[in-house]
Every structure is written in structure tokens, then in C-alpha cells.
Amino acid sequence: MGVGIEVKDLNAWFGKAQILKEINIKVDPNAVTAVIGPSGCGKSTFIRCLNRMHETNPDARLTGSVQVGDIDVYKPGTDAVDVRRRIGMVFQKPNPFPTMSIYDNVAAGLRLNGYNKRHDLDASVEHSLKMAALWDEVKDVLKKKSGSSLSGGQQQRLCIARALAVQPELLLMDEPASALDPISTGKIEELIFQLKTQYTVVIVTHNMQQAARVADFTGFFLMGKLIEFDKTEKIFTTPSDKRTEDYITGRFG
Amino acid sequence: MSLSPNSEFRSLLRFQTPAAAVPGTAQPGPVTNSEVPRIVLQTSKVSKYVDVIFRNLVLICSVSILAVMVLFFYELASRSKLSIARFGFHFFVGSTWDPVAGDFGALPFIYGTLLSSLVALVLAVPLAVGVSIFVTELCPRFLRGIISFTVELLAAIPSVIYGLWGIFVLVPLLRKYVEPWLGTYLGWTGLFTGPMYGIGMLAAGIILAIMIVPIIASITREVLVAVPQSQREAVLALGATRWEMVRMAVLRNARAGIMGGIILGLGRAIGETMAVTMLIGNRPEVAKSLFAPGYTMASVIANEFSEATDDLYLSALVEIGLALLIVTVIVNACARLLVWSITRGHSARSNA
Numbered sequence: 001m002g003v004g005i006e007v008k009d010l011n012a013w014f015g016k017a018q019i020l021k022e023i024n025i026k027v028d029p030n031a032v033t034a035v036i037g038p039s040g041c042g043k044s045t046f047i048r049c050l051n052r053m054h055e056t057n058p059d060a061r062l063t064g065s066v067q068v069g070d071i072d073v074y075k076p077g078t079d080a081v082d083v084r085r086r087i088g089m090v091f092q093k094p095n096p097f098p099t100m101s102i103y104d105n106v107a108a109g110l111r112l113n114g115y116n117k118r119h120d121l122d123a124s125v126e127h128s129l130k131m132a133a134l135w136d137e138v139k140d141v142l143k144k145k146s147g148s149s150l151s152g153g154q155q156q157r158l159c160i161a162r163a164l165a166v167q168p169e170l171l172l173m174d175e176p177a178s179a180l181d182p183i184s185t186g187k188i189e190e191l192i193f194q195l196k197t198q199y200t201v202v203i204v205t206h207n208m209q210q211a212a213r214v215a216d217f218t219g220f221f222l223m224g225k226l227i228e229f230d231k232t233e234k235i236f237t238t239p240s241d242k243r244t245e246d247y248i249t250g251r252f253g
Numbered sequence: 254m255s256l257s258p259n260s261e262f263r264s265l266l267r268f269q270t271p272a273a274a275v276p277g278t279a280q281p282g283p284v285t286n287s288e289v290p291r292i293v294l295q296t297s298k299v300s301k302y303v304d305v306i307f308r309n310l311v312l313i314c315s316v317s318i319l320a321v322m323v324l325f326f327y328e329l330a331s332r333s334k335l336s337i338a339r340f341g342f343h344f345f346v347g348s349t350w351d352p353v354a355g356d357f358g359a360l361p362f363i364y365g366t367l368l369s370s371l372v373a374l375v376l377a378v379p380l381a382v383g384v385s386i387f388v389t390e391l392c393p394r395f396l397r398g399i400i401s402f403t404v405e406l407l408a409a410i411p412s413v414i415y416g417l418w419g420i421f422v423l424v425p426l427l428r429k430y431v432e433p434w435l436g437t438y439l440g441w442t443g444l445f446t447g448p449m450y451g452i453g454m455l456a457a458g459i460i461l462a463i464m465i466v467p468i469i470a471s472i473t474r475e476v477l478v479a480v481p482q483s484q485r486e487a488v489l490a491l492g493a494t495r496w497e498m499v500r501m502a503v504l505r506n507a508r509a510g511i512m513g514g515i516i517l518g519l520g521r522a523i524g525e526t527m528a529v530t531m532l533i534g535n536r537p538e539v540a541k542s543l544f545a546p547g548y549t550m551a552s553v554i555a556n557e558f559s560e561a562t563d564d565l566y567l568s569a570l571v572e573i574g575l576a577l578l579i580v581t582v583i584v585n586a587c588a589r590l591l592v593w594s595i596t597r598g599h600s601a602r603s604n605a
Contacts, residue, residue: 056486081494085492108491
């Protein structure tokens, strides 16, 4: 089951540049939340703060607190490796492991966590690929083809399967369809929509139609600040902030 | 998207292009060419000739490399005719080297070259790969440049200096401390037995290792840096520790390149002459123990070429040169085969 997220007074920096300013947000479990905003507004940084990927950059700094389910993400003593293990992430550009077969790509996370039993792995790989709607396309070449031999859209679904295989409580997606063609995009959106029965999904997108299509809630970021966060329907029809309205009607960004 | 309940308000969205949405913005007219004189672009005659000349020039460049290689083989083979006719294939398996009696066999030299290079690789590869991983993945930024620079500085030291350092520092160290220790604890392997001179196969292997570390390390570092950041993030996001990230994302993707660096290092180790000659002991025998002195192909040519007075002796030395060339080609071919078999069908670059 998915978990809720509560972010309090989150500030993030790269070197001296402050990327996020005083973010406070509460995300419901088992819902899809979209994060929209113009380029450079901090939306990617925001979701990277949720699973402590932000700190993998040596210049990165951060204050505030993030609660994901029962994990206090930034409490001293919380292990970043443990946090990332429980929060899945899908990146903007498909990044399957090119030297591994399709099967090994999906099993990578499980093997990292010490699952090695053939039977369990087989079942989990099949389940994950089915959830990512890729199973039918690759079931005959699971161990023959490498992750990079697939098309861009298939690679991205493979990455989603890889993230799902470790059964995360929260799935973060950083513009998962921005490098894909419309048909692949459609498949991924359909997938996101189905995932929310079991997961909480936070998706960054700069495609507003996509946010409107898949998300239950939408947050609008501008210059590192969360301007407005509400039901998607409300954001796109009667936004309460002028800047949100300007952005979604295409006056800037 | 029939699935989405949100799709009904797609039509409510007022998506418009920015230019049309902002009132008062003048639409720019279509670009006309009327003010620009139209030029008919043609390839000039001169550039056609230049193209032909360029093509032939680079052809000559690449053919000349092949020609030099063929010439090497031809020269070495024709000048060692006497020895080839006299000893035939036995030259490569015979282990007697007696210039006085006129009996020549190259096995001790081939063995010495391969064994000293192997010892060098065993010592140098973990060190070089370790340094590269530290520099690219773990090292604080201010140390990165210093370490890389120091490692590369090792490559600039002349090999005769390595030889001198070996004689005055390494050999006494080996004789007094390292070899007794190895003899006591690893003597049972048979690799560390016999009298401990200090000078010998082990000393040569260690000095070769130090000499090839910079080549392997600098190439490995370049390859590790070239692994896309997205691969590291993919592994980290799955909940990997630092070591697991290095193993799964970095080393796995970089293995073909690392292998390439090792091949270059091996090439240098096989051909290295001066430092090895000063440290290996220069005794033509096939011994299992690394404490025993040996001889390499390059060393024997360097040492004995000026003393080779009769034709058969000279011819035998040239044939050793031929053998060195052949061994180099075979080792490189095997290494390339290895790279090919590892990377077949997979490439880190296809995802870069």
C-alpha cells in the first residue's frame, strides 16, 4: 500500500544557489500527485529531496524535514540507502543497465537486497514486468536481450518495472515521458493511472496536459516556491493564485 | 486516454501559444528573401581536387603503418635466417643459451618476459583500478587533481631511474624483509623458494608494476568518468551502497575500457628493457620460483647485441627479436579476443 508524504519547511541549495524555498506540502497516500512548473523552478530537486538523491551531488545542501510513511527521511541516523530502498524512482531519461539482460535489470534491486532464490526472482520479475505492461513484449527474450536493446518507450517501462520490483511504498517519477513518443507516453500514463491503486506516485512533468490526465493533485512550483497545491481539477479550472493561472494558460514558462 | 477521469476537462484548458495569448503582440510576417541576393551554391573545382588529395594522403598514412609492420617482420625474419635454418622450431622450446658452443634456445627469455609481465599485471591492475575508483568516486575534490597528477608523473620517470631505484632501494628491501616473509608464509606455493638475492623475477615484476600503473590508472580513470551519471543514479535509487554502486553501475559498464587499459599496460611491460635488465638477474633459466634470477627477450638483445661477434649468435639474437614481436602480437590478439567476448552485444556507450 502507498504511504503519505509530509514535507515541512524544506529548503535546498546547490552551492550558494537556493533551489527550494520553504516548501510545505502534504501528499495523500494512494494518489497521483503531479508537480508542474517552468524549467528551473526546482521541481526535480523537490522530488530528489524526497528520497535523498539530492545529496548525491557534492554541492547539495538541505534543511527541513520530510516524512514518508513511517520514515523520517532526514532524521539523523536514518540511512539514505534504506530510504532509497523503500522509495522507487524513475528518471527522465531511460537508464536501464546496458550490460545486463532484461531479466537481470528487473532483478537488480532484489539481488541488491539479498534475494537470490531463483523461484522468487522469476515470480517477481514476471509480476513487475506485467505491472509495467512490458511482459508480453519481452517474455521471450528475457535473458537473451540486453536492457539497452529495447526501444526508448520499452526501456522506460523496463525502468519502471525495475523500480516496482523492490515493492516501494512511494514511486517518484521525474518527467518519465519527456523523452518518449506519444504512443509510449500514452502507455506510461495508463500505467501511472493503474499504479495508484497500490502506490503513492509523485510525478514531475512539464507537460500540463499530462498532469491534467493522470494526477489527482497538482502542485505548481515557481522559482523554488510552491505557489499552489490543490486538486488537479481546481488547479486547472479555478486556480486561486494569479501566477498559476498565468502559467497554465501559457502566459509564461 | 479513455482511462483517465480527468480527460473531460482537457477541453476546458485554455492552451494557447504564448504569442497568441498575449494581446498586443505583433505577429512577425513571413521571412522574405527579397532583400538578400540569391546565391547558387556550387562545389568549387579546387575543393574537388583537395578532396581527392586528402583522401589519398590519409590512405598513404594508414598503408604506411601496415608497411612498417610488414617490413619489421621481413627484416627480422631475413636476418635470422641462419638461426632459423639451424634450430628450426626447436629454437622456441630449447632452453640452452650457450654462445660459446653455438647452441641457442629462446625458451628462458620467452618465459622470463611472460612471467615478469604477469607478475607486473597481478600487482598493478588492482592498484591502478583502486586508485581510479578512489579518484573518480570517493575522493574529495581538492585531492583529485593531486593524486591523478602524481600517478601520471610516474610515467614521466625514465626507466633507467627506475632501474637505479630498484637496485638501491627495492632490492635491499626485498632481500631483507619481503622475501624472507614470503618464503616463510607462502613458500609452500613453490613460487617463493630458493636463495634470496633480492635481484630476480620478483624485483623485475614489481618495478614493471610501478611502471605500468600510470597507464592503466589514467585510462581506467577516463573510462570511469565516461560512465553516464544516470547509471550511478539508477543503482543508488534502488537502494545501493557506495560499493554496490561502483560494482554494478561503474565497473560493470567500464569493464571493456579497463581491459583496454590493461592491454596497453601489458604491452609496455612486455617491451620494457632497461629497468628489467638492471633488476632481473640476467640468467637464462626457467625457474618456478620468483626469487630466482631470469632473463627477458628485450634484456638479452640489449645486453648481448654488441658482443655478438659470429653470424649465428647475431642471427639468434635477431630471432629473439622476431619472437618478441610475435609474442606481442599474440598477447594483444588474445587480449582483444577477451575484450570482444566480454562486450559482445553490450556496450555502455549505446546508453550514454
